Amino acid sequence: MSARTDSEATSTQSTTGITPSTLSEALRDRLAAEHVDIQDLSGGCGQMFEAIIVSPQFAKKTTLARHRLVNGALKEEIAAIHAWTPKCYTPEEWEKKQGGS
Structure with a gap:
């Protein structure tokens, strides 16, 4: 991955509109997610994200089915990121x- 300047990062985010908060909001709306934690691992350029998503819609689904559900819900957003x-x-x-009972 190449190093990016702050201006390149701002430009990429303004072009795609993809930010951790927009991804989080979309997941809450589309998957009824109760907890979403999005980390931008790209140094602010908005091209590499890791997410923790907690949703009752994942019940009785395999890991693959859960990922497909998420990827389907974020189809347009995922197409715009790396x-x-x-x-x-x-x-x-x-x-x-989390250590709860």
Whole structure:
């Protein structure tokens, strides 16, 4: 991955409109996500994201089915970025992972 300047990062985000907050809002709206944490791993250029997504819609779905659900919900957004890594949990799985009972 090449180094980008701040102006290039701003230009890319303004062109695509993809930011962690726009991705988070889309996931909350489209998947009824209860918790979304989006990290921009590209140094601010908006081209590489990692996400933790917690939604009841993931219940009884395999990892692949969960990823397909997310990718379908974000089809346009994902087409505009370089890399996307979702980590999908049900509310129960997320609570257990966080050390809840």
